[in-house]
Amino acid sequence: MKCRKCGEPAVLELRRHNAAFCAPDFLEFFRNQVREAIRKHRMFTKDETVLVAVSGGKDSLALWDVLIDEGYRTTGLHLDLGIFEYSVESRAKCEQFAAAHGVPLIISAVSDEVGAPVPVIKAVTRRPPCSGCGLSKRYLMNRAALEHGMPVVATGHNLDDEAATLFGSVMHWQTDALPRQSPALPSTHPKLVRRVKPLYRLSERETAAFAFLRKIDYIVEECPFAAGATSIAHKEILSRMEDASPGAKHNFLFGFLDRARPAFERAAAVTLNECLRCGQVTTGTICAFCKLADQVKRRVS
Amino acid sequence: MKVILRNPRREVAVAGNRRVKDILRELDILPETVLVICGDDLVTADHVVREDATIELRPVMSGGLR
Secondary structure: OEOOOOOOEOOEEEHHHOEEEOHHHHHHHHHHHHHHHHHHOOOOOOOOEEEEEOOOOHHHHHHHHHHHHOOOEEEEEEEEOOOHHHHHHHHHHHHHHHHHHOOOEEEEEHHHHHOOOHHHHHHHHOOOHHHHHHHHHHHHHHHHHHHOOOOEEEOOOOHHHHHHHHHHHHHOOOOOOHHHOOOEEOOOEOOEOEEEOOOOOOOHHHHHHHHHHOOOOOOOOOOOOOOOOHHHHHHHHHHHHHHHOOOHHHHHHHHHHHHHHHHHHHHOOOOOEEOOOOOOEEOOOOOHHHHHHHHHHHHHO | OEEEEOOOOEEEEOOOOEEHHHHHHHOOOOHHHEEEEEOOEEOOOOOEEOOOOEEEEEEOOOOOOO
């Protein structure tokens, strides 16, 4: 198989683009996709500091790598979830990356903020582990950005993540979730920073290939709590559709963003308040994070 | 050849010189769900892996709610 651009031997075939690339041309293709995402959605500028949420996995470290190379001012944020050896290794990957690139990294431990690590939160709340974890991440990312004066948080969500989330929302007709699914969510409250996903145009195979070719040392092992997660089941279904019809995931997500999302956006009207306890943004009076922390502290003490 | 799989890490043996796409089919792995690593390189589906070689099929799916 030959590279579409230069004719040299290819290292990666992208069936949805009916193309294959050699390593240098794939890296350039990847960077172009990130540039296009940032440009199209006006995600951030080089005058702003971007808080990059990094887990230690391929997506977030690939994103940080591209943004540094592109000349953006970045600070990493790693949330230590306290999930046994997995979290120890994840944190080490982020620290090594930050040290090697000479970029700042903020580390925050969920156990310090919520009162217990994710495995205990799972046990005492009887929530699915990804639920309490995701809630904590969204809250802590926004709060860290505000505390450090950064207007935007960038996450490593890729095309597969976004297509799987959309699939889950549609399967349950969660019409309140659909308008929130976007590569770029603006700040709609002084205490809510912008949230952007510069990798949304790239599949997770592409981000994995980028990380491998850039020799980024990322954690390959999966979170032990991810097994059996609904989002994984949705990804597997979508991957079978992609195998049968290359481009299926892309068409599903981009068709929604271009043609369907605006209809749901008009239907959504949410009033935002400040949590009476912590001052962060909520649609009620006490935010979901404070309720979670209360519940955990009650059960643990 | 030796094929290294992950999550959990394990090894399987596949006989003969084989194309990557045939190895994946035999192991019932969708091509879009793995990187195929041969030494320090990525290889495409038409690449022929020699019987004495080692390849890694590294999963690309990450999950849970991120």
